[in-house]
């Protein structure tokens with residue numbers, strides 16, 4: 131069987147020398163091991179980070195996985211268990227095939243409700259995380275947007291429930307709640 135030709139972005143892992151690895155991590159917002167560590171450098175249209183080394187560009191999450199575990203089989207893909215494309219936390223990354231990825235997405239319900247819309251980049255879990263973060267008052271909408279790899283208007287729409295009405299985000303800052311669930315966060319998904 132002939133080996134599949136590696137794609138230009140997905141399958142190449144550039145050099146893993148100490149200097150390059152250090153430069154890579156300097157572009158990642160490293161947090162607690164349970165948090166998503168977001169790529170702060172250039173991004174592809176898909177929301178995935180793009181790490182440039184010489185003439186090659188590597189998907190940031192792929193590089194993150196390789197930086198921790200060593201070179202990756204070109205046939206394999208690095209998948210996010212958190213479903214957050216710009217995330218580079220190795221704890222949230224695993225190896226799999228394209229088929230695994232599609233199965234995972236279906237399992238996580240990315241094919242349902244709001245997440246199906248072409249403009250949507252956020253999962254229901256992320257929407258709830260954003261609402262929680264906003265409720266703490268610690269971050270501005272812009273800071274939250276940067277953290278989740280979306281733009282501020284998306285965060286603003288979301289917090290105003292213009293876009294994500296199927297997820298009850300509580301929105302404690304608006305001061306109104308006519309559903310009797312003020313401050314609570316309930317995904318309104320049918321099981």
Ligand SMILES: [Zn+2]
Nearest residue numbers: 166212217222
């Ligand atoms: Zn993550």
